[in-house]
Amino acid sequence: MSSTVSWKTERVKAMIFAAGLGTRLRPITNTKPKALVEVNGVPLLETVIKRLIAAGVSEVIVNLHHFPDQIRDFVRKKNSFGIHIDFSFEETLLDTGGGLKKAAWFFDDGQPFIIHNVDILSNINLEKMFEHHLENKCLATLAVNERETKRFLVFDEENLLCGWRSLHVNKEVVPRTPKGKSQDLGFCGIHVVSTDIFDKITEDGVFSIITSYMRLISDGERIMAFLAYENSWRDVGKLAELDK
Numbered sequence: 001m002s003s004t005v006s007w008k009t010e011r012v013k014a015m016i017f018a019a020g021l022g023t024r025l026r027p028i029t030n031t032k033p034k035a036l037v038e039v040n041g042v043p044l045l046e047t048v049i050k051r052l053i054a055a056g057v058s059e060v061i062v063n064l065h066h067f068p069d070q071i072r073d074f075v076r077k078k079n080s081f082g083i084h085i086d087f088s089f090e091e092t093l094l095d096t097g098g099g100l101k102k103a104a105w106f107f108d109d110g111q112p113f114i115i116h117n118v119d120i121l122s123n124i125n126l127e128k129m130f131e132h133h134l135e136n137k138c139l140a141t142l143a144v145n146e147r148e149t150k151r152f153l154v155f156d157e158e159n160l161l162c163g164w165r166s167l168h169v170n171k172e173v174v175p176r177t178p179k180g181k182s183q184d185l186g187f188c189g190i191h192v193v194s195t196d197i198f199d200k201i202t203e204d205g206v207f208s209i210i211t212s213y214m215r216l217i218s219d220g221e222r223i224m225a226f227l228a229y230e231n232s233w234r235d236v237g238k239l240a241e242l243d244k
Contacts, residue, residue: 012130014057014114015103016048017189019065019090022119033067035118036074044118045071049081055126057114059084061106063099065091097201097209104198115209117189122232124190129226133192139200139221140213141192144185145228152184153225161213161223175218188228 022034035045088103133141156178163174
């Protein structure tokens with residue numbers, strides 16, 4: 001990764017994870033994809049794309065599975081929002097890791113890129129997060145905050161990822177020994193990732209990117225937290241949160 005890369009001087013690419021079935025938003029998603037569920041009359045996909053554009057992103061790839069033609073038609077009617085938008089169709093859902101690996105061809109410039117879940121609404125400063133990633137020379141940077149959740153990522157006092165903990169299944173996996181006191185933080189569904197990761201992902205088929213992250217940190221790779229404590233953030237992938 002070049003130390004001269006800057007958010008202001010490089011064309012920044014992004015991937016939007018939008019292939020999911022949206023089961024937590026049924027019955028709305030019985031007839032439309034989660035990406036086109038509306039908040040204040042605006043589809044989630046439009047909100048995320050415009051947010052990425054406002055932050056300086058110029059090329060986006062969206063992964064598809066559930067009602068893919070609806071998403072393609074929507075983007076076409078919007079004239080791709082004036083940027084380059086491509087798609088990665090998954091005949092079988094590949095989860096986040098498999099979906100990212102399938103879209104590796106899109107990230108051919110060797111520069112870091114953003115991953116953003118389609119059901120996340122926030123005002124997290126993406127430019128600041130991108131610069132934080134570059135300054136710390138990480139393989140990946142994950143936006144996190146302090147909140148009540150059943151699933152945590154575990155970081156040490158240097159904000160390096162050390163593992164995960166789930167209250168759902170009462171399980172903890174910590175492949176990297178924390179330096180100093182550890183902290184449990186909620187993942188915000190936004191990453192900045194270096195393209196080096198494509199040479200390091202050995203998993204195949206259907207797998208979570210978190211699975212790859214756990215293996216990579218056990219190999220000594222640096223994956224760091226971007227602390228988004230003061231930012232507005234909401235996961236609207238559930239009906240109750242969508243109503244709020």
